[in-house]
Amino acid sequence: MLTFRQLETFRHVMRTRTTVGAAKALRVSQPAVSNAIKQMEGQVGFELFERIGNRLIPTPDAEEMYRDSEAIFSLYHALTHRIESRRNSAAGNLRIVCTPPLANALAPLAIRNFLAARPGVRVSLDTRRIDGVLEAVETRSADVGFALNPPTRDGLVSERIAWGQVVCAFVPGHPLENKLAVTAADLQGHPLVLYEPQSRLNLMLGEGFVTERMRAEAVAEVRYSTLACLLAETGIGVTLVDSLTAMAGSRYRLTFRPLHPAQPVPVCIIRRDGETGKRVQTAFLDDVRRSSLLDGLMGFGDSYDY
Template sequence: MNLRQIELLRAVVRCETTVRAAQELGLSQPAVSNAIKHLESQIGFPLFERVNNRLFPTAEARSLYKDSEPIFALHAAFEGKVQDIKENRAGHIRIIATPPLGYGVLPSALRNYLAKRPKVRVSFDVRRFEHVIESVENGTAELGFVMGLDDDRGLACETFFTGDMVCVMRPDHPLAAKPTITPEDLRDVPYIALEQGTRMGTIVRNAFAQAGAPFRFSVEVRYCNTACVLVESGVGVAVVDPLSPVFSGHYDLAIRPFSPASEVRASAVRSRKRPISRAAEAFLREVRLVAAETATKLAAPELSARYSTSKCHP
Protein backbone atom coordinates (compact mmCIF):
# COMPACT_ATOMS: atom_id res chain seq x y z
CA MET A 1 0.00 0.00 0.00
CA ASN A 2 1.60 3.26 -1.10
CA LEU A 3 1.05 6.76 0.30
CA ARG A 4 -1.49 7.70 -2.37
CA GLN A 5 -3.57 4.62 -1.54
CA ILE A 6 -3.41 5.42 2.17
CA GLU A 7 -4.49 9.00 1.44
CA LEU A 8 -7.42 7.71 -0.58
CA LEU A 9 -8.41 5.26 2.18
CA ARG A 10 -8.32 8.04 4.77
CA ALA A 11 -10.47 10.32 2.61
CA VAL A 12 -13.17 7.69 2.14
CA VAL A 13 -13.18 6.84 5.87
CA ARG A 14 -13.68 10.52 6.71
CA CYS A 15 -16.25 11.27 4.01
CA GLU A 16 -18.19 7.96 4.08
CA THR A 17 -19.05 8.31 0.38
CA THR A 18 -16.88 8.10 -2.71
CA VAL A 19 -18.54 11.25 -4.09
CA ARG A 20 -17.37 13.47 -1.23
CA ALA A 21 -13.99 11.73 -1.10
CA ALA A 22 -13.58 12.41 -4.82
CA GLN A 23 -14.37 16.10 -4.29
CA GLU A 24 -11.83 16.31 -1.47
CA LEU A 25 -9.11 14.63 -3.53
CA GLY A 26 -9.91 16.36 -6.81
CA LEU A 27 -10.74 13.08 -8.56
CA SER A 28 -13.79 11.61 -10.25
CA GLN A 29 -16.15 9.40 -8.28
CA PRO A 30 -15.53 6.35 -10.52
CA ALA A 31 -11.78 6.78 -10.06
CA VAL A 32 -12.13 6.69 -6.27
CA SER A 33 -14.55 3.76 -6.35
CA ASN A 34 -12.30 1.75 -8.66
CA ALA A 35 -9.24 2.59 -6.58
CA ILE A 36 -10.91 1.27 -3.42
CA LYS A 37 -11.93 -1.95 -5.17
CA HIS A 38 -8.40 -2.38 -6.51
CA LEU A 39 -6.95 -1.76 -3.07
CA GLU A 40 -9.24 -4.31 -1.44
CA SER A 41 -8.28 -6.83 -4.12
CA GLN A 42 -4.61 -6.07 -3.61
CA ILE A 43 -4.57 -6.47 0.19
CA GLY A 44 -6.98 -9.40 0.24
CA PHE A 45 -9.67 -8.23 2.66
CA PRO A 46 -12.60 -5.77 2.57
CA LEU A 47 -12.17 -2.24 3.89
CA PHE A 48 -15.76 -1.02 3.69
CA GLU A 49 -19.31 -2.26 4.02
CA ARG A 50 -21.60 -0.69 1.43
CA VAL A 51 -25.08 0.27 2.70
CA ASN A 52 -27.45 2.64 0.86
CA ASN A 53 -24.73 4.33 -1.16
CA ARG A 54 -22.63 4.91 1.94
CA LEU A 55 -19.36 3.24 2.89
CA PHE A 56 -18.86 2.13 6.48
CA PRO A 57 -15.23 1.31 7.36
CA THR A 58 -14.53 -2.13 8.73
CA ALA A 59 -12.58 -2.59 11.96
CA GLU A 60 -9.51 -3.24 9.83
CA ALA A 61 -9.97 0.01 7.92
CA ARG A 62 -10.38 1.99 11.17
CA SER A 63 -7.21 0.40 12.52
CA LEU A 64 -5.26 1.31 9.37
CA TYR A 65 -6.66 4.84 9.53
CA LYS A 66 -5.51 5.28 13.14
CA ASP A 67 -2.05 3.83 12.49
CA SER A 68 -1.55 6.10 9.47
CA GLU A 69 -1.95 9.31 11.53
CA PRO A 70 1.78 9.67 12.37
CA ILE A 71 2.71 9.20 8.71
CA PHE A 72 0.57 12.11 7.59
CA ALA A 73 1.58 14.25 10.57
CA LEU A 74 5.20 13.84 9.49
CA HIS A 75 4.20 14.55 5.90
CA ALA A 76 2.46 17.76 6.98
CA ALA A 77 5.55 18.82 8.93
CA PHE A 78 7.73 18.11 5.88
CA GLU A 79 5.49 20.13 3.57
CA GLY A 80 5.55 23.00 6.06
CA LYS A 81 9.34 22.96 6.08
CA VAL A 82 9.48 23.00 2.25
CA GLN A 83 7.11 25.99 2.21
CA ASP A 84 9.30 27.84 4.72
CA ILE A 85 12.35 27.35 2.50
CA LYS A 86 10.43 28.31 -0.63
CA GLU A 87 9.27 31.62 0.87
CA ASN A 88 12.80 32.44 2.08
CA ARG A 89 11.59 33.49 5.52
CA ALA A 90 14.01 35.07 7.95
CA GLY A 91 12.95 32.48 10.46
CA HIS A 92 9.94 30.36 11.30
CA ILE A 93 9.17 28.64 14.58
CA ARG A 94 6.25 26.38 15.35
CA ILE A 95 5.02 26.39 18.96
CA ILE A 96 2.07 24.79 20.68
CA ALA A 97 0.76 25.05 24.23
CA THR A 98 -1.97 24.02 26.63
CA PRO A 99 -4.51 26.78 27.52
CA PRO A 100 -3.02 27.99 30.86
CA LEU A 101 0.24 28.87 29.06
CA GLY A 102 -1.16 29.55 25.60
CA TYR A 103 -3.45 32.24 27.03
CA GLY A 104 -0.96 33.51 29.63
CA VAL A 105 2.83 33.43 29.59
CA LEU A 106 3.25 32.82 25.87
CA PRO A 107 1.37 35.82 24.43
CA SER A 108 3.46 38.17 26.58
CA ALA A 109 6.67 36.37 25.60
CA LEU A 110 5.62 36.38 21.94
CA ARG A 111 4.95 40.13 22.00
CA ASN A 112 8.44 40.79 23.37
CA TYR A 113 10.02 38.32 20.98
CA LEU A 114 8.46 39.73 17.80
CA ALA A 115 9.21 43.30 18.84
CA LYS A 116 12.89 42.38 18.53
CA ARG A 117 12.53 40.07 15.51
CA PRO A 118 9.78 41.45 13.22
CA LYS A 119 10.81 39.27 10.26
CA VAL A 120 10.37 35.99 12.12
CA ARG A 121 7.14 34.10 11.42
CA VAL A 122 5.47 32.09 14.16
CA SER A 123 2.92 29.26 13.93
CA PHE A 124 1.15 29.17 17.30
CA ASP A 125 -1.59 26.79 18.43
CA VAL A 126 -3.38 26.05 21.72
CA ARG A 127 -4.46 22.45 22.25
CA ARG A 128 -5.02 19.76 24.87
CA PHE A 129 -2.05 18.30 26.74
CA GLU A 130 -1.96 15.07 24.74
CA HIS A 131 -1.99 16.91 21.42
CA VAL A 132 0.88 19.17 22.52
CA ILE A 133 3.05 16.20 23.43
CA GLU A 134 2.16 14.37 20.21
CA SER A 135 2.93 17.42 18.06
CA VAL A 136 6.41 17.75 19.55
CA GLU A 137 7.05 14.03 19.22
CA ASN A 138 6.13 13.90 15.54
CA GLY A 139 7.82 17.16 14.63
CA THR A 140 4.82 19.31 13.70
CA ALA A 141 5.79 21.66 16.54
CA GLU A 142 9.31 22.66 17.52
CA LEU A 143 8.47 23.65 21.08
CA GLY A 144 5.59 22.63 23.32
CA PHE A 145 4.51 24.25 26.58
CA VAL A 146 2.50 22.32 29.17
CA MET A 147 1.38 22.46 32.78
CA GLY A 148 1.60 19.51 35.15
CA LEU A 149 4.08 17.33 33.25
CA ASP A 150 4.68 14.34 35.53
CA ASP A 151 7.25 12.58 33.35
CA ASP A 152 9.41 13.51 30.39
CA ARG A 153 7.57 11.22 27.91
CA GLY A 154 10.92 10.62 26.19
CA LEU A 155 11.20 14.33 25.39
CA ALA A 156 13.73 16.89 26.55
CA CYS A 157 11.98 19.21 28.98
CA GLU A 158 12.72 22.30 31.02
CA THR A 159 10.65 23.45 33.95
CA PHE A 160 10.58 27.25 33.81
CA PHE A 161 7.95 27.95 36.46
CA THR A 162 6.90 26.25 39.68
CA GLY A 163 4.04 27.49 41.82
CA ASP A 164 1.11 26.37 43.93
CA MET A 165 -2.54 26.13 42.97
CA VAL A 166 -4.67 29.07 44.10
CA CYS A 167 -8.32 29.62 44.93
CA VAL A 168 -10.21 32.24 42.93
CA MET A 169 -13.50 33.93 43.72
CA ARG A 170 -15.32 37.20 43.11
CA PRO A 171 -13.94 40.06 45.27
CA ASP A 172 -17.32 40.35 47.06
CA HIS A 173 -17.43 36.63 47.93
CA PRO A 174 -17.33 35.88 51.70
CA LEU A 175 -14.25 33.67 51.24
CA ALA A 176 -12.30 36.65 49.86
CA ALA A 177 -11.90 37.84 53.47
CA LYS A 178 -9.85 34.75 54.35
CA PRO A 179 -6.05 34.86 53.86
CA THR A 180 -5.88 31.18 52.85
CA ILE A 181 -8.52 28.80 51.53
CA THR A 182 -8.72 25.11 52.52
CA PRO A 183 -10.84 22.26 51.17
CA GLU A 184 -12.97 22.51 54.31
CA ASP A 185 -13.81 26.12 53.42
CA LEU A 186 -15.23 24.89 50.11
CA ARG A 187 -17.54 22.32 51.66
CA ASP A 188 -20.70 24.45 51.62
CA VAL A 189 -20.15 26.83 48.69
CA PRO A 190 -20.83 26.28 44.97
CA TYR A 191 -17.58 24.84 43.69
CA ILE A 192 -16.28 24.68 40.11
CA ALA A 193 -14.08 21.60 39.72
CA LEU A 194 -11.42 20.80 37.15
CA GLU A 195 -12.26 17.70 35.15
CA GLN A 196 -11.46 14.33 36.66
CA GLY A 197 -8.55 12.60 34.91
CA THR A 198 -6.85 15.84 33.86
CA ARG A 199 -3.55 16.76 35.51
CA MET A 200 -4.89 19.85 37.22
CA GLY A 201 -8.01 17.99 38.31
CA THR A 202 -5.97 15.19 39.84
CA ILE A 203 -3.75 17.64 41.76
CA VAL A 204 -6.77 19.32 43.35
CA ARG A 205 -8.52 16.05 44.20
CA ASN A 206 -5.36 14.81 45.89
CA ALA A 207 -5.33 17.97 48.03
CA PHE A 208 -8.92 17.33 49.15
CA ALA A 209 -8.04 13.73 49.97
CA GLN A 210 -4.96 14.85 51.91
CA ALA A 211 -7.12 17.24 53.95
CA GLY A 212 -9.75 14.54 54.53
CA ALA A 213 -12.45 16.78 53.06
CA PRO A 214 -15.27 15.60 50.78
CA PHE A 215 -14.92 16.57 47.13
CA ARG A 216 -18.20 18.01 45.86
CA PHE A 217 -18.79 20.29 42.90
CA SER A 218 -21.57 22.16 41.14
CA VAL A 219 -19.86 22.43 37.76
CA GLU A 220 -16.95 20.50 36.22
CA VAL A 221 -14.77 22.03 33.49
CA ARG A 222 -11.63 20.95 31.64
CA TYR A 223 -9.62 24.17 31.65
CA CYS A 224 -8.60 26.60 34.38
CA ASN A 225 -9.40 29.52 32.05
CA THR A 226 -12.99 28.28 31.78
CA ALA A 227 -13.19 28.03 35.56
CA CYS A 228 -12.04 31.67 35.88
CA VAL A 229 -14.76 32.84 33.49
CA LEU A 230 -17.43 31.03 35.51
CA VAL A 231 -16.07 32.35 38.79
CA GLU A 232 -16.24 35.94 37.54
CA SER A 233 -19.83 35.29 36.42
CA GLY A 234 -20.75 34.31 39.98
CA VAL A 235 -21.22 30.59 39.36
CA GLY A 236 -18.95 29.64 42.26
CA VAL A 237 -15.33 29.44 43.39
CA ALA A 238 -12.51 27.35 41.92
CA VAL A 239 -8.99 26.11 42.55
CA VAL A 240 -6.80 26.76 39.50
CA ASP A 241 -3.17 27.05 38.47
CA PRO A 242 -1.52 30.33 39.56
CA LEU A 243 -0.93 31.62 36.02
CA SER A 244 -4.43 31.58 34.55
CA PRO A 245 -6.00 34.27 36.80
CA VAL A 246 -2.87 36.46 36.74
CA PHE A 247 -2.63 36.69 32.95
CA SER A 248 -6.35 36.90 32.33
CA GLY A 249 -6.35 40.59 33.16
CA HIS A 250 -9.98 41.10 32.23
CA TYR A 251 -11.11 38.88 35.08
CA ASP A 252 -12.22 40.67 38.26
CA LEU A 253 -11.13 38.01 40.72
CA ALA A 254 -9.80 37.68 44.23
CA ILE A 255 -6.87 35.25 44.33
CA ARG A 256 -5.97 33.46 47.56
CA PRO A 257 -3.43 30.75 48.45
CA PHE A 258 -4.84 27.24 48.65
CA SER A 259 -3.81 24.85 51.42
CA PRO A 260 -2.56 22.14 51.48
CA ALA A 261 0.01 23.51 49.04
CA SER A 262 -0.46 21.82 45.67
CA GLU A 263 2.52 22.30 43.41
CA VAL A 264 2.22 22.63 39.65
CA ARG A 265 4.98 23.11 37.09
CA ALA A 266 5.12 24.79 33.71
CA SER A 267 7.49 23.08 31.29
CA ALA A 268 8.84 23.55 27.80
CA VAL A 269 9.25 20.30 25.85
CA ARG A 270 11.26 19.55 22.73
CA SER A 271 12.31 16.47 20.80
CA ARG A 272 15.52 14.70 21.79
CA LYS A 273 15.98 13.70 18.15
CA ARG A 274 16.02 17.20 16.66
CA PRO A 275 17.84 20.25 18.05
CA ILE A 276 15.67 23.35 18.15
CA SER A 277 16.52 26.29 15.91
CA ARG A 278 18.25 29.45 17.08
CA ALA A 279 14.94 31.27 16.61
CA ALA A 280 13.15 28.82 18.91
CA GLU A 281 15.90 29.06 21.51
CA ALA A 282 15.55 32.84 21.49
CA PHE A 283 11.80 32.52 22.05
CA LEU A 284 12.40 30.17 24.96
CA ARG A 285 14.64 32.82 26.56
CA GLU A 286 11.75 35.30 26.35
CA VAL A 287 9.45 32.76 28.02
CA ARG A 288 11.93 32.39 30.90
CA LEU A 289 12.04 36.16 31.37
CA VAL A 290 8.25 36.52 31.45
CA ALA A 291 8.01 33.58 33.87
CA ALA A 292 10.55 35.23 36.18
CA GLU A 293 8.58 38.49 36.13
CA THR A 294 5.39 36.60 36.87
CA ALA A 295 6.99 34.84 39.82
CA THR A 296 7.82 38.24 41.29
CA LYS A 297 4.18 39.29 40.98
CA LEU A 298 3.01 36.08 42.60
CA ALA A 299 5.40 36.67 45.52
CA ALA A 300 3.20 39.56 46.67
CA PRO A 301 1.96 39.23 50.28
CA GLU A 302 -1.51 38.01 49.28
CA LEU A 303 -0.08 35.20 47.15
CA SER A 304 2.61 32.58 47.62
CA ALA A 305 4.27 30.98 44.62
CA ARG A 306 7.73 29.70 43.98
CA TYR A 307 9.77 30.00 40.85
CA SER A 308 12.64 27.85 39.61
CA THR A 309 14.35 26.78 36.42
CA SER A 310 15.57 23.25 36.16
CA LYS A 311 16.10 20.45 33.71
CA CYS A 312 14.15 17.22 33.84
CA HIS A 313 17.41 15.38 33.33
CA PRO A 314 20.89 16.44 34.41
Protein backbone atom coordinates in the same frame (compact mmCIF):
# COMPACT_ATOMS: atom_id res chain seq x y z
CA MET B 1 27.25 25.20 -18.22
CA LEU B 2 28.42 28.51 -16.77
CA THR B 3 29.37 28.64 -13.11
CA PHE B 4 28.23 31.27 -10.64
CA ARG B 5 31.83 32.50 -10.40
CA GLN B 6 31.96 32.99 -14.18
CA LEU B 7 28.73 34.95 -14.10
CA GLU B 8 30.07 37.05 -11.24
CA THR B 9 33.22 37.83 -13.24
CA PHE B 10 31.16 38.68 -16.33
CA ARG B 11 28.94 40.96 -14.22
CA HIS B 12 31.90 42.96 -12.90
CA VAL B 13 33.41 43.32 -16.37
CA MET B 14 30.05 44.59 -17.63
CA ARG B 15 30.00 47.18 -14.85
CA THR B 16 33.63 48.37 -15.03
CA ARG B 17 34.21 47.81 -18.77
CA THR B 18 37.79 46.71 -18.02
CA THR B 19 39.41 43.51 -16.84
CA VAL B 20 41.57 45.56 -14.49
CA GLY B 21 38.53 47.06 -12.76
CA ALA B 22 36.81 43.68 -12.51
CA ALA B 23 39.98 42.08 -11.12
CA LYS B 24 40.17 44.75 -8.41
CA ALA B 25 36.54 44.26 -7.43
CA LEU B 26 36.95 40.48 -7.33
CA ARG B 27 40.40 40.61 -5.69
CA VAL B 28 41.99 38.41 -8.35
CA SER B 29 44.60 39.02 -11.03
CA GLN B 30 43.80 40.73 -14.32
CA PRO B 31 44.90 37.68 -16.39
CA ALA B 32 42.47 35.52 -14.34
CA VAL B 33 39.59 37.78 -15.41
CA SER B 34 40.71 37.79 -19.07
CA ASN B 35 40.95 34.00 -19.08
CA ALA B 36 37.52 33.66 -17.46
CA ILE B 37 35.92 35.85 -20.16
CA LYS B 38 37.63 33.86 -22.93
CA GLN B 39 36.39 30.61 -21.41
CA MET B 40 32.85 32.00 -21.21
CA GLU B 41 32.94 33.03 -24.85
CA GLY B 42 34.10 29.55 -25.77
CA GLN B 43 31.27 27.98 -23.77
CA VAL B 44 28.45 30.22 -25.02
CA GLY B 45 29.71 30.17 -28.64
CA PHE B 46 29.76 33.91 -29.34
CA GLU B 47 31.79 36.98 -28.45
CA LEU B 48 30.77 38.92 -25.40
CA PHE B 49 32.96 42.00 -25.79
CA GLU B 50 34.65 44.04 -28.49
CA ARG B 51 38.19 45.04 -27.49
CA ILE B 52 38.80 48.74 -28.18
CA GLY B 53 42.05 49.90 -26.59
CA ASN B 54 41.84 49.14 -22.87
CA ARG B 55 38.07 49.11 -22.93
CA LEU B 56 35.69 46.19 -23.35
CA ILE B 57 32.50 47.10 -25.17
CA PRO B 58 29.65 44.61 -24.56
CA THR B 59 27.98 43.07 -27.59
CA PRO B 60 24.18 43.14 -27.84
CA ASP B 61 24.17 39.45 -26.81
CA ALA B 62 26.24 40.29 -23.74
CA GLU B 63 23.81 43.08 -22.81
CA GLU B 64 20.91 40.62 -22.92
CA MET B 65 22.90 38.05 -20.93
CA TYR B 66 23.66 40.68 -18.33
CA ARG B 67 20.00 41.64 -17.93
CA ASP B 68 18.96 37.99 -17.68
CA SER B 69 21.64 37.19 -15.10
CA GLU B 70 20.55 39.96 -12.72
CA ALA B 71 17.66 37.81 -11.54
CA ILE B 72 20.18 35.20 -10.37
CA PHE B 73 22.10 37.75 -8.34
CA SER B 74 18.91 39.15 -6.83
CA LEU B 75 17.99 35.67 -5.59
CA TYR B 76 21.53 35.13 -4.33
CA HIS B 77 21.53 38.36 -2.32
CA ALA B 78 18.07 37.58 -0.93
CA LEU B 79 19.30 34.15 0.17
CA THR B 80 22.42 35.65 1.72
CA HIS B 81 20.27 38.11 3.65
CA ARG B 82 17.99 35.35 4.92
CA ILE B 83 20.98 33.27 6.02
CA GLU B 84 22.40 36.25 7.87
CA SER B 85 19.01 36.86 9.49
CA ARG B 86 18.79 33.25 10.59
CA ARG B 87 22.28 33.46 12.06
CA ASN B 88 21.09 36.42 14.13
CA SER B 89 17.77 34.65 14.91
CA ALA B 90 16.01 37.53 13.11
CA ALA B 91 14.25 35.30 10.58
CA GLY B 92 12.76 31.83 10.39
CA ASN B 93 9.65 29.94 11.41
CA LEU B 94 8.79 28.98 14.98
CA ARG B 95 5.92 26.62 15.82
CA ILE B 96 4.72 26.77 19.42
CA VAL B 97 2.04 24.67 21.09
CA CYS B 98 0.71 25.33 24.61
CA THR B 99 -1.89 24.14 27.02
CA PRO B 100 -4.57 26.85 27.51
CA PRO B 101 -3.12 28.47 30.68
CA LEU B 102 0.22 29.06 28.94
CA ALA B 103 -1.46 30.14 25.70
CA ASN B 104 -3.57 32.69 27.58
CA ALA B 105 -0.97 34.10 29.95
CA LEU B 106 2.58 33.49 28.77
CA ALA B 107 2.68 32.94 25.02
CA PRO B 108 1.13 36.19 23.70
CA LEU B 109 3.42 38.52 25.65
CA ALA B 110 6.49 36.33 25.15
CA ILE B 111 5.88 36.25 21.40
CA ARG B 112 5.27 40.00 21.28
CA ASN B 113 8.52 40.73 23.07
CA PHE B 114 10.46 38.30 20.89
CA LEU B 115 9.10 39.61 17.58
CA ALA B 116 9.68 43.25 18.51
CA ALA B 117 13.33 42.90 17.52
CA ARG B 118 12.82 40.17 14.90
CA PRO B 119 10.33 41.26 12.22
CA GLY B 120 11.51 38.46 9.92
CA VAL B 121 10.33 35.68 12.25
CA ARG B 122 6.98 34.04 11.60
CA VAL B 123 5.31 32.34 14.58
CA SER B 124 2.61 29.68 14.57
CA LEU B 125 0.80 29.30 17.91
CA ASP B 126 -1.57 26.46 18.74
CA THR B 127 -3.34 25.52 21.95
CA ARG B 128 -4.18 21.93 22.91
CA ARG B 129 -4.75 19.73 25.89
CA ILE B 130 -1.61 18.20 27.39
CA ASP B 131 -1.76 14.99 25.33
CA GLY B 132 -2.04 17.08 22.18
CA VAL B 133 0.94 19.22 23.21
CA LEU B 134 3.11 16.14 23.77
CA GLU B 135 2.00 14.62 20.47
CA ALA B 136 2.65 17.82 18.52
CA VAL B 137 6.22 18.09 19.79
CA GLU B 138 6.81 14.37 19.40
CA THR B 139 5.58 14.27 15.78
CA ARG B 140 7.42 17.50 14.85
CA SER B 141 4.29 19.45 14.05
CA ALA B 142 5.55 21.86 16.74
CA ASP B 143 9.09 22.93 17.58
CA VAL B 144 8.45 23.47 21.27
CA GLY B 145 5.64 23.07 23.78
CA PHE B 146 4.66 24.73 27.05
CA ALA B 147 2.53 23.11 29.74
CA LEU B 148 1.83 22.93 33.46
CA ASN B 149 3.09 19.80 35.19
CA PRO B 150 3.38 17.63 32.03
CA PRO B 151 3.65 13.85 32.38
CA THR B 152 6.86 12.16 31.29
CA ARG B 153 7.07 10.62 27.84
CA ASP B 154 9.93 8.77 26.14
CA GLY B 155 11.71 10.91 23.56
CA LEU B 156 10.68 14.19 25.17
CA VAL B 157 12.36 16.29 27.84
CA SER B 158 10.55 18.62 30.21
CA GLU B 159 12.36 21.66 31.65
CA ARG B 160 10.85 23.58 34.54
CA ILE B 161 11.23 27.34 34.06
CA ALA B 162 9.06 28.57 36.94
CA TRP B 163 6.76 27.54 39.75
CA GLY B 164 3.14 28.55 39.79
CA GLN B 165 0.54 27.54 42.34
CA VAL B 166 -3.12 26.69 42.56
CA VAL B 167 -5.26 29.52 43.94
CA CYS B 168 -8.85 29.81 45.04
CA ALA B 169 -11.00 32.17 42.95
CA PHE B 170 -14.32 33.74 43.93
CA VAL B 171 -16.35 36.90 43.41
CA PRO B 172 -15.37 40.00 45.44
CA GLY B 173 -17.17 40.17 48.76
CA HIS B 174 -17.28 36.39 49.18
CA PRO B 175 -16.77 35.16 52.78
CA LEU B 176 -13.46 33.56 51.73
CA GLU B 177 -12.09 37.03 51.06
CA ASN B 178 -11.38 37.34 54.79
CA LYS B 179 -8.98 34.41 54.64
CA LEU B 180 -5.22 34.86 54.19
CA ALA B 181 -5.11 31.42 52.60
CA VAL B 182 -7.80 28.87 51.87
CA THR B 183 -7.73 25.33 53.27
CA ALA B 184 -9.73 22.32 52.16
CA ALA B 185 -11.86 22.71 55.29
CA ASP B 186 -12.64 26.32 54.32
CA LEU B 187 -14.19 25.09 51.07
CA GLN B 188 -16.69 22.86 52.84
CA GLY B 189 -20.23 24.13 52.34
CA HIS B 190 -19.38 26.37 49.39
CA PRO B 191 -20.58 25.45 45.88
CA LEU B 192 -17.55 24.47 43.78
CA VAL B 193 -16.66 24.59 40.10
CA LEU B 194 -14.22 21.73 39.53
CA TYR B 195 -12.58 19.89 36.62
CA GLU B 196 -13.25 16.79 34.61
CA PRO B 197 -11.52 13.70 36.07
CA GLN B 198 -8.58 13.41 33.64
CA SER B 199 -7.49 17.07 33.57
CA ARG B 200 -3.98 17.76 34.88
CA LEU B 201 -5.23 20.25 37.47
CA ASN B 202 -7.81 17.78 38.71
CA LEU B 203 -5.17 15.06 39.05
CA MET B 204 -2.90 17.38 41.04
CA LEU B 205 -5.69 18.47 43.36
CA GLY B 206 -6.79 14.88 43.69
CA GLU B 207 -3.58 14.05 45.50
CA GLY B 208 -4.98 15.35 48.75
CA PHE B 209 -6.73 18.70 48.62
CA VAL B 210 -10.15 18.07 47.09
CA THR B 211 -12.15 15.28 48.72
CA GLU B 212 -14.57 12.91 47.02
CA ARG B 213 -17.42 14.56 48.91
CA MET B 214 -16.43 17.95 47.53
CA ARG B 215 -16.36 16.50 44.01
CA ALA B 216 -19.76 14.94 44.47
CA GLU B 217 -21.22 18.27 45.59
CA ALA B 218 -19.64 20.35 42.82
CA VAL B 219 -22.15 22.53 40.96
CA ALA B 220 -20.23 22.43 37.68
CA GLU B 221 -17.41 20.56 35.98
CA VAL B 222 -15.28 22.10 33.23
CA ARG B 223 -12.31 21.19 31.08
CA TYR B 224 -10.34 24.43 31.16
CA SER B 225 -9.41 26.83 33.95
CA THR B 226 -10.53 29.82 31.86
CA LEU B 227 -14.05 28.41 31.85
CA ALA B 228 -13.81 27.83 35.59
CA CYS B 229 -13.03 31.54 36.05
CA LEU B 230 -15.90 32.59 33.81
CA LEU B 231 -18.33 30.46 35.80
CA ALA B 232 -16.94 31.73 39.10
CA GLU B 233 -17.47 35.31 37.85
CA THR B 234 -21.20 34.62 37.67
CA GLY B 235 -21.21 33.81 41.38
CA ILE B 236 -22.44 30.24 41.03
CA GLY B 237 -19.47 28.84 42.92
CA VAL B 238 -15.89 28.97 44.07
CA THR B 239 -13.18 27.48 41.86
CA LEU B 240 -9.51 26.51 41.98
CA VAL B 241 -7.23 27.64 39.16
CA ASP B 242 -3.56 27.86 38.35
CA SER B 243 -1.96 31.23 39.05
CA LEU B 244 -1.08 31.68 35.34
CA THR B 245 -4.76 31.71 34.45
CA ALA B 246 -5.56 33.90 37.43
CA MET B 247 -3.02 36.61 36.63
CA ALA B 248 -3.55 36.65 32.83
CA GLY B 249 -4.03 40.33 32.16
CA SER B 250 -6.21 40.77 35.28
CA ARG B 251 -9.07 39.95 32.97
CA TYR B 252 -11.33 38.29 35.52
CA ARG B 253 -13.51 40.12 38.03
CA LEU B 254 -12.46 37.76 40.77
CA THR B 255 -10.59 37.74 44.04
CA PHE B 256 -7.85 35.16 44.56
CA ARG B 257 -6.30 33.54 47.60
CA PRO B 258 -3.52 30.93 47.79
CA LEU B 259 -4.21 27.48 49.17
CA HIS B 260 -2.84 26.14 52.42
CA PRO B 261 -0.90 23.97 52.32
CA ALA B 262 0.44 25.45 49.07
CA GLN B 263 -0.22 23.48 45.90
CA PRO B 264 2.77 24.27 43.62
CA VAL B 265 2.53 23.76 39.86
CA PRO B 266 5.64 23.52 37.63
CA VAL B 267 5.63 25.63 34.44
CA CYS B 268 7.54 23.65 31.83
CA ILE B 269 9.09 23.77 28.37
CA ILE B 270 8.73 20.54 26.38
CA ARG B 271 11.32 19.65 23.72
CA ARG B 272 12.46 16.59 21.82
CA ASP B 273 15.18 14.83 23.77
CA GLY B 274 18.71 14.89 22.37
CA GLU B 275 18.02 17.42 19.62
CA THR B 276 19.52 20.84 19.11
CA GLY B 277 16.72 23.25 18.26
CA LYS B 278 16.70 25.75 15.43
CA ARG B 279 18.51 29.00 16.15
CA VAL B 280 15.25 30.91 16.30
CA GLN B 281 13.84 28.34 18.73
CA THR B 282 16.90 28.56 20.97
CA ALA B 283 16.73 32.37 20.96
CA PHE B 284 13.02 32.32 21.86
CA LEU B 285 13.49 29.91 24.75
CA ASP B 286 16.42 31.95 26.06
CA ASP B 287 14.14 35.00 25.96
CA VAL B 288 11.44 33.18 27.91
CA ARG B 289 13.90 31.92 30.54
CA ARG B 290 15.18 35.46 31.12
CA SER B 291 11.74 37.05 31.00
CA SER B 292 10.03 38.68 33.96
CA LEU B 293 6.65 37.45 32.69
CA LEU B 294 6.65 34.55 35.13
CA ASP B 295 7.69 36.59 38.15
CA GLY B 296 5.24 36.42 41.01
CA LEU B 297 3.45 33.25 39.93
CA MET B 298 4.22 31.39 43.13
CA GLY B 299 3.11 34.31 45.28
CA PHE B 300 0.09 35.30 43.22
CA GLY B 301 -3.01 35.63 45.39
CA ASP B 302 -1.07 36.36 48.56
CA SER B 303 -2.67 39.29 50.34
CA TYR B 304 -0.39 39.24 53.40
CA ASP B 305 2.75 37.52 54.55
CA TYR B 306 1.80 34.54 56.64
